[in-house]
Amino acid sequence: xxxxxxxxxxxxxxxxxxxKKFSKSLKRxxxxxxxxxxxxxxxxxPRTTQLRKREFWAVDHxxxxxxxxxxxxxxxxxxxxxxxxxxxxAGIYPPDAGRVSVRGSTAALIxxxxxxxxxxxxxxxxxxxxSLLGINKKEIDKKIEEIIEFSEVGDxxxxxxxxxxxxxxxxxxxxxxxxxxxxxxxxxxILAVGDRKFKAKSFKKIEQLSEQAASILISHNMQMxxxxxxxxxxxxxxxxxxxxxxxxxxxxxxQQQANVHEQGESGTGLIKLLNIKLTNKIDSQKGxxxxxxxxxSLEVEFSAEIxxxxxxxxxxxxxxxxxxxxxxxxxxDKIIKQRDLQVDETxxxxxxxxxGFPQINxxxxxxxxxxxxxxAANNDKLKTFHAVGSIDVLDNxxxxxxxxxxxxxxxx
Amino acid sequence: MTENKIxxxxxxxxxxxxxxxxxxxxxxxxxxxxxxxxxxxxxYKRDFxxxxxxxxxxxxxxxxxxxxxxxSWVFMNQTGFFRPGDxxxxxxxxxxxxxxxxxxxxxxxxxxxxxLENGKKFSSQVYYPHEIMVAxxxxxxxxxxxxxxxxxxxxxxxxxxxxSWMLIFFPLVLLPLFFLGTGIxxxxxxxxxxxxxxxxVLDYVVxxxxxxxxxxxxxxxxxxxxxxxxxxxPLTYLVSSAREIVISGELYEPKVFFICAAASLVFFLIxxxxxxVSEHRLIERLV
Numbered sequence: 219x220x221x222x223x224x225x226x227x228x229x230x231x232x233x234x235x236x237x238k239k240f241s242k243s244l245k246r247x248x249x250x251x252x253x254x255x256x257x258x259x260x261x262x263x264p265r266t267t268q269l270r271k272r273e274f275w276a277v278d279h280x281x282x283x284x285x286x287x288x289x290x291x292x293x294x295x296x297x298x299x300x301x302x303x304x305x306x307x308a309g310i311y312p313p314d315a316g317r318v319s320v321r322g323s324t325a326a327l328i329x330x331x332x333x334x335x336x337x338x339x340x341x342x343x344x345x346x347x348x349s350l351l352g353i354n355k356k357e358i359d360k361k362i363e364e365i366i367e368f369s370e371v372g373d374x375x376x377x378x379x380x381x382x383x384x385x386x387x388x389x390x391x392x393x394x395x396x397x398x399x400x401x402x403x404x405x406x407x408i409l410a411v412g413d414r415k416f417k418a419k420s421f422k423k424i425e426q427l428s429e430q431a432a433s434i435l436i437s438h439n440m441q442m443x444x445x446x447x448x449x450x451x452x453x454x455x456x457x458x459x460x461x462x463x464x465x466x467x468x469x470x471x472x473q474q475q476a477n478v479h480e481q482g483e484s485g486t487g488l489i490k491l492l493n494i495k496l497t498n499k500i501d502s503q504k505g506x507x508x509x510x511x512x513x514x515s516l517e518v519e520f521s522a523e524i525x526x527x528x529x530x531x532x533x534x535x536x537x538x539x540x541x542x543x544x545x546x547x548x549x550x551d552k553i554i555k556q557r558d559l560q561v562d563e564t565x566x567x568x569x570x571x572x573x574g575f576p577q578i579n580x581x582x583x584x585x586x587x588x589x590x591x592x593x594a595a596n597n598d599k600l601k602t603f604h605a606v607g608s609i610d611v612l613d614n615x616x617x618x619x620x621x622x623x624x625x626x627x628x629x630x
Numbered sequence: 631m632t633e634n635k636i637x638x639x640x641x642x643x644x645x646x647x648x649x650x651x652x653x654x655x656x657x658x659x660x661x662x663x664x665x666x667x668x669x670x671x672x673x674y675k676r677d678f679x680x681x682x683x684x685x686x687x688x689x690x691x692x693x694x695x696x697x698x699x700x701x702s703w704v705f706m707n708q709t710g711f712f713r714p715g716d717x718x719x720x721x722x723x724x725x726x727x728x729x730x731x732x733x734x735x736x737x738x739x740x741x742x743x744x745x746l747e748n749g750k751k752f753s754s755q756v757y758y759p760h761e762i763m764v765a766x767x768x769x770x771x772x773x774x775x776x777x778x779x780x781x782x783x784x785x786x787x788x789x790x791x792x793x794s795w796m797l798i799f800f801p802l803v804l805l806p807l808f809f810l811g812t813g814i815x816x817x818x819x820x821x822x823x824x825x826x827x828x829x830x831v832l833d834y835v836v837x838x839x840x841x842x843x844x845x846x847x848x849x850x851x852x853x854x855x856x857x858x859x860x861x862x863x864p865l866t867y868l869v870s871s872a873r874e875i876v877i878s879g880e881l882y883e884p885k886v887f888f889i890c891a892a893a894s895l896v897f898f899l900i901x902x903x904x905x906x907v908s909e910h911r912l913i914e915r916l917v
Contacts, residue, residue, distance in 0.1 A: 240914070251824035251915045258908045261644045261652075309757040312910050317643035324640070324757070332752040337680045347668040347678055350756055378804050 230402050230432035231307060233282040235316030237456075238302050239269060240276045266314040272378060276302045278456035279316065284432040284449075286401070291447035291465065292436050293472045299456040300436045304328060304404050307434070318493065322401025325351060327408045330391030336380030340371055340390055343379055361397045368418065368423075371394035389416055396423050403433040421446075440469050440584070441612045444509060473584075473608040487526055487600025488589050492568065494520035496587075496607045498594040509610040510542050512622060513577050518607065521570040530594035533571065537609075538586045544619050545580065548573070552594050577624065578609065581616035585609045637750050647907040655894035655903045669758065673766045678773070692777045699733070700726050703846050715851035719877050723789050725846050727782050731872045732776045732845045735807040735865070739836050741767035741828035742815025746823060746909060746916060753913045760909050761902075764816070768808065775804075786876065794879020803872050803881070804892035810868065816905040823912040849882070864890040 241247035250273075254264045256357035269275070277299045284290050292300050305311045306320055308326035318381045332350060334343045343363055358365075366375050369390040371382070379387060392408065405424065425446060427433075437443055443450065443465065448466030452460035454475075462468040482546060483491075497517040498508040524531055534549035555570055591600045616622045650658065661668065682691070703725045706712040717724050742801075745763045746753070753760060786793065814836060822829035840846075843855070843865040851857070860866050867890045870882035881887050 247915055248824045251912055252821075255820055255824060255908050258648065258911075259904055261648070263648050267642045303755070306642065309640060310754060311914050312646060313642055313644050315644055317641060319639055320642040321639045323638070326756060329755045332755045335676050335680055338676055342672075342676070342679075346669075346672040350752065350758055352758075355668050386685075516756050594778055 228286040228432075229283050230286055230321045231282065231284040231318070231434070232320075233280055233307065233316065233318040234246040236282070236303075236306055236313055236318050237267075237275055237315035238275060238277040238299075238306055238311060239266075239273045239314050240302075240369060241270075243272045246270075246272050275299075275456045277306060280456075281456060282318075284402075284434060286432050286475055287429060288434060288449055289428045289433045289447045291443040291468070292434060292453055293438070293440075293443060293448045293450065293469065294453035298453045300453055301593045302456075303453075304406050304434065304436060307402075308404055311430070319401055323352065323398065324402040324404065325395055325398045326404040326406075327392070327399035328396050328404070328406045330388050330395065330408055332391070333385060334379050334391065335617065337378050340366075340369075340375040340379055340382070343390070344394055347391065348397070351395060351398060353394075354396050358397075365390075365393045368396075368419075381412045385413060385416075392420055396420075396427060401428065401429070401431055403427055403431040405433065405437075406434045406436055407437055440473075440509065440610050444469060466503060466509075467505075469509075470505050470608075473507040473610075481605045483601060483603050485591075485601035487591055488524070489526065489531075489601040490523040491589065491603045492521045492523055493607065494518065494589065494603075494606045496609065506606075507608040507610070509612050510578060510614040512579055512581065512611055512615040516578050516609070518573045518575070518587070519571070520573075520606075521568055522591070523567045524569055524591070525567050526600060527591075530554060531600070532592045532594040532597075534590045534592060535573065536588040536590060537580070538588065538605075539620070540584050545585065577622075578611060579616070579622040579624065580609075580611045581620055581622075582611050582613065583607050585611065638887070647910065650907075652903060654905055656899060659761045659906060660761075663762055663765045666759060666762045670762050670766045670769065673763070674769050677766070691783055692774055696726065696730050696733070696778045696781055700731050702727070710845075712858075714846060715848035717822055717848050719791060722790055723786055723791065723877065724873070726785055726847070727873045727876050728845045728869065730778050730782055731804070731807065732803065732840055732843070733778075733870050734771065735811045735841075735869070736836070737771045737774070738808045738811030739815040739818070741771055742812040743818040743822065743829065743833070745816065745905075746819050746912065750916050753916070758912075761906060764812065764902075764905075770810070782876065791877065793876070795830075796875055796879040800872070800875055803875050803887075806894040807865075807868050807872065809894040810864070812892070813898040813901035815830065816901045820905060820908050820912060823915055839863070839865055845869060860879075867895070869907060 225561075241250060250270060257264045280303065282290075290301070294300055302311065304326065305328065306313055306322060308324060308328070309320070310326070332347060334347060335410075338346070341362075344362060345355065345358055349355070355363075369386070369392070371386050371390055373630055374382060374386060379390070382390070403424075421442070424433075424435075428446065428568075435443065435447060449463050450461075450465045451458050452468055452472045452475075459475075460468055460471045495504055495518070496506065496508045497504045497519070498510045499515040499517055500510060503509070508516065518535070530552050531554040532549060532551045533553045534547055536544050537546040539545045545602050550573075554569060585608070586605045588602060588604045589606050589610065590602045592598060653896065655780070662770070700722065703712070704722050707714065707721045707725075714721060714724070716865055742764060745760070749763050752758075759823055814832070818829050818832045818836075821832070842859045842863050844860060847856070849860065849866070849870060867883055867887045871884075871887045874882045
């Protein structure tokens, strides 16, 4: 019972049926706007719950609860409605249907350094930006030293922000925003900026703040999502298509349907891929998608039904980067040898293979795997299965090149 | 302390502001302005600093521009191109005070009409009550005008015209012009978001009103058309009263002035309500 009350009190963000529509055509949007302005004038409430011509739901009847201490990651393609949802929660846009309630102080970090004026000094801008975010002067006075120190702008604090590098501006903006120690923290892709050292620092700060707050984090950085979030939602066309407390599972779901490289098959060979699974040997993460660091080992298991008679079959993995460039390959000439075929006349045709990658050796990024079967005799492609797996390499061990070449160094 | 923070729950739902009764609107706006006074002050400082920090003459521009504005009028008057009608004071004094008052009205209009446009940069990034922009602009134009007005007084005194104690009511007499200008400006700003063309027309029309208002000429100007329009133009009473209280210490047709002043206030309050219920829906259409 007490538990029930507590949990209710701790729900800081609550959305029911929350929706927002936009118009695809600018002219029409203006016409609708003019119509609404007129009905406002005569005091009539415009009907907002129906779609008019050329309109679509940017946020489509969404239910959401976020409790204190929860960090909800929202992932999805550009334009799936993530930022609009955040703006609805922050109160920047009024909803068209449903409702949203937010308890406590809110910090919506949709962009940093809002209202910074280039002619004014960093110091002056802290007060301006801070009060725009709803921090009063007393609080800023108390925290100004902390803000300046955190931002690492140093002596520049007394120069106009026009003289700042873009990184400095962002750092200062971030430092102000986090000084608020909000109950509700809305973060929109804001940590995609700044140098690595500051990124790590702000990351820590967010982690620390989110313990006391109900947070929503939007990012395309799966590493961050998987590290920081307690819950995950995959959004598509304004709707939640996947909801889970298993963050890795959610990311996998997203990667699977969001893969830039379309899944599918090509070729005419009589080969069927029955299943394929990637395993990260470090923490035994398994499935279509794994995340690992460059020096981790990866294992791929697959089984295929191969009905090509009297051929020696080879298999090849192609690794594509996110720009769809083949960055690496590995193959085995003969996964099925002539000899095997002769021995086992009654074989079911199912072949199971385990491929081990001792080190993945790729630089940070998202990669997709394709599996290709070929005729070992003449290297003719028989069948290709595109995007059968997805890998996120997380660390920054490889600095400059696309791949790491294993080598042995002897210093004498 | 945390407990205290929890108390504030914000709820957002469709047509929220339209559900607020008419008479409550102004209370809410007033409260928002009071609560955000800090922010208004910083925005005010920012806009003021920005305007003058980059220029060498700095704030002296506020002193110079009203004088520059009347140069052409005085020239035309001196050369005899332009006869403003019977005046009790030197033309320079008349036109200086008149144009200052008119410029205050026009400034109220243009500032208010740009409220949404100016806030565009951060209105889609952060939640804050947008009505405070109106308050901030009012503060700026009050500051600018008081400097201009000081110049006016110096000139008036130099011409040996004695000032009346009625002058202390001057700010109050000026207020209806602020209400009227801001009211039209707010509506114009809303319209601008959805029908840009209409705002251009409106800008032009409001500007044209200077010619049917006794600003650079006297109310006694001997011209049939002028005499036909001027008595029915509420600006005649608002502008003339503001000028007359400086020059002669009296209101121009006090009865009509008070009616026009009251009407301006009512109009302003209605415009403010319309602005308040519409602006947050128009923000998303700002492009």
